[in-house]
Amino acid sequence: MLALAGLPLFFLECSLGQFASLGPVSVWRILPLFQGVGITMVLITFFVTIYYNVIIAYSLYYMFASFQSELPWKTCSYWADENCSRLPIVTHCNVTITNEIIQVNKSWIDANNLTCINGSEIYQPGQLPSEQYWNKVALQRSSGMDETGEIVWYLALCLLLAWLIVGAALFKGIKSSGKVVYFTALFPYVVLLILLIRGATLEGASKGISYYIGAQSNFTKLQEAEVWKDAATQIFYSLSVAWGGLVALSSYNKFNNNCFSDAIVVCLTNCLTSVFAGFAIFSILGHMAHISGKEVSQVVKSGFDLAFIAYPEALAQLPGGPFWSILFFFMLLTLGLDSQFASIETITTTIQDLFPKVMKKMRIPITLGCCLVLFLLGLVCVTQAGIYWVHLIDHFCAGWGVLITAILEIIGIIWIYGGNRFIEDIEMMIGAKRCIFWLWWRICWFVVTPILLIAILVWSLVKFHRPDYAKIPYPDWAVALGWGMIIFCIIWIPIMAVIKIIQAKGNIFQRIVSCCRPASNWGPYLEKYRGERYKDMVDLKKETDHEIPTISGRGKPE
Structure with missing residues (x-):
């Protein structure tokens, strides 16, 4: 690129x-x-x-x-909520109640002082302290x-x-x-x-x-616009x-x-x-x-x-x-x-x-x-x-x-x-x-x-x-x-184009052609650098308001 x-x-x-x-x-x-x-x-x-x-x-x-x-975001401080953790958080797990195994919310388990069955925990990623601080x-x-x-x-x-x-x-x-x-x-x-x-x-x-x-690059991302x-x-x-x-x-x-x-x-x-x-x-x-x-x-x-x-x-x-x-x-x-x-x-x-x-x-x-x-x-x-x-x-x-x-x-x-x-x-x-x-x-x-x-x-x-x-x-x-x-x-692009065409002289074709040519005051700012190519350039210090060259019937700048 x-x-x-x-x-x-x-x-x-x-x-x-x-x-x-x-x-x-x-x-x-x-x-x-x-x-x-x-x-x-x-x-x-x-x-x-x-x-x-x-x-x-x-x-x-x-x-x-x-x-x-x-650093204030090093630990989960007073501003953090229960999701603040660098480790995955247990959200649900299985417990045994009256000889029946059911899946319940972890907060309910904590409130009732119960224990999860080992290996039944369901995790979700915790939010980093820096993320919650941000x-x-x-x-x-x-x-x-x-x-x-x-x-x-x-x-x-x-x-x-x-x-x-x-x-x-x-x-x-x-x-x-x-x-x-x-x-x-x-x-x-x-x-x-x-x-x-x-x-x-x-x-x-x-x-x-x-x-x-790039050892672990995901090159499929290159398919995304x-x-x-x-x-x-x-x-x-x-x-x-x-x-x-x-x-x-x-x-x-x-x-x-x-x-x-x-x-x-x-x-x-x-x-x-x-x-x-x-x-x-x-x-x-x-x-x-x-x-x-x-x-x-x-x-x-x-x-x-x-x-x-x-x-x-x-x-x-x-x-x-x-x-x-x-x-x-x-x-x-x-x-x-x-x-x-x-x-x-x-x-x-x-x-x-x-x-x-x-x-x-x-x-x-x-x-x-x-x-x-x-x-x-x-x-x-x-x-x-x-x-x-x-x-x-x-x-x-x-x-x-x-x-x-x-x-x-x-x-x-x-x-x-x-x-x-x-x-x-x-x-x-x-x-x-x-x-x-x-x-x-x-x-x-x-x-x-x-x-x-x-x-x-x-x-x-x-x-x-x-x-x-x-x-x-x-x-x-x-x-x-x-x-x-x-x-x-971007609306100013067509607006200014229309304004410049209106300001030009001649029929519509001549106006468009004249607007596609450099203005009479286009060129190097200092006269000593203009050389032969820009010797006829209108001096920027003496320029008139009208910058668009007009086109005569023969198609040449006037």
């Missing part, structure tokens, strides 16, 4: 933003008909940013909760999305703190966040190395690593592809920066980091499986359950558990902040690009205003039903929405604007290359990547099933809301 979709799209977006020095909406001067794709990217980023800081808030809460002599204490989770409940005040405070950190880091834009990123990007490597060394010295670590590298959709989403999220963030951040690069080298280094580093992190995580999960007498597959969770149930449970069983827990959740905090910086930068860059005369000198108010609005919107995600909202937005917007924008982005730039033309633009920045250099990129951009993404999108839509969280299905209104969010995001 990385080689066939992630890397080609990363290089494409990195080149696009760097070439024009524009954000994810304004950069669609390259193809006015598709400007709605940029708006969709920003809206998806907006929705995801609402809940992503909630995950950072969870990390903050767990980090603060770890500052104790014993649901009953951290989230105070309600029974379903219909039951909103109250705002969990300590999560709301953690959410506020998370937004204060983001706002402070982005106070002066890319200059201030760039300095913070030196720490947030490098510190996780230190933590992962420490966790790997510690995990490798534990009994059972080899079981976890063996499971991780949801797995492929999640894989694509994860690649896009980790690389910031199809979210608009990569275009926004690349717009700050120097024009002649080697974006090809950047793409290769970043994608490979990202991939190797994920593999490295897997060894650190699964070595400790293997130890947990060893001491509990279970298979690794029985202790491994996915998604939120891995970060806030399985791994905290494993850390609680280590000597010096609080120290390792603080280290782990501080690492999650720094990783989350990295992603959040890019998301907020995407939103603020877009606002400034759309209203340059008014907004260019208002970066600080825009940044702080965005943080405030997103904090208020995120309060619904720290109610007792908050986790259901987080999962709902993640399921719809971060899945299909990103796939749709990625497909339209590559179709618009490579198939309509022209892949060869785009390659010429890239060569203006990194220098001319031989045909063999572009062979792989042409194969991916023109054929492999769009076909792969379309297949995953269609397959996942055909195999759609009602989402659920913790085996609790979402109500009809929540599913409708999820579809409503994604429709609201």
Whole structure:
């Protein structure tokens, strides 16, 4: 997935933003008909940013909760119920009453001071202390999305703190966040190395690593459409592809920066980091499986359950558990902040690009205003039903929405604007290359990547099933809301296409053709880089409101 979709799209977006020095909406001067794709990217980023800081808030809460002599989820404490146990729980068994053997509930047996017949016990898995702590204490989770409940005040405070950190880091834009990123990007490597060394010295670590590298893999999962959709989403999220963030951040690069080298280094580093992190995580999960007498597959969770149930449970069983827990959740905090910086930068860059005369000198108010609005919107995600909202937005917007924008982005730039033309633009920045250099990129951009993404999108839509969280299905209104969010995001694609066609001149065919050509102000931002190809480009500083080239009766731009 990385080689066939992630890397080609990363290089494409990195080149696009760097070439024009524009954000994810304004950069669609390259193809006015598709400007709605940029708006969709920003809206998806907006929705995801609402809940992503909630995950950072969870990390903050767990980090603060770890500052104790014993981790609060190490044992079944006052908040636990009768199902809290690391061992299977007896629910029913056989007893002898008046010379007759009957099967009864275990609680009835205990109440009547009776004894089960040996070997007749019926077991059910107990709930780990970390699982009950996550649901009953951290989230105070309600029974379903219909039951909103109250705002969990300590999560709301953690959410506020998370937004204060983001706002402070982005106070002066890319200059201030760039300095913070030196720490947030490098510190996780230190933590992962420490966790790997510690995990490798534990009994059972080899079981976890063996499971991780595929010795016990369930390859039938590859037949599930949801797995492929999640894989694509994860690649896009980790690389910031199809979210608009990569275009926004690349717009700050120097024009002649080697974006090809950047793409290769970043994608490979990202991939190797994920593999490295897997060894650190699964070595400790293997130890947990060893001491509990279970298979690794029985202790491994996915998604939120891995970060806030399985791994905290494993850390609680280590000597010096609080120290390792603080280290782990501080690492999650720094990783989350990295992603959040890019998301907020995407939103603020877009606002400034759309209203340059008014907004260019208002970066600080825009940044702080965005943080405030997103904090208020995120309060619904720290109610007792908050986790259901987080999962709902993640399921719809971060899945299909990103796939749709990625497909339209590559179709618009490579198939309509022209892949060869785009390659010429890239060569203006990194220098001319031989045909063999572009062979792989042409194969991916023109054929492999769009076909792969379309297949995953269609397959996942055909195999759609009602989402659920913790085996609790979402109500009809929540599913409708999820579809409503994604429709609201993508509806701007046809809306902006219609607006651009109406603004153009000529008959309907001429209007469509003109909207499929670059705007008159498309090209490098600085005049010294425009060369012969863009010598007639309208200066961005002197541009008029109308950006769409008109088509004369002879089919040539006027």
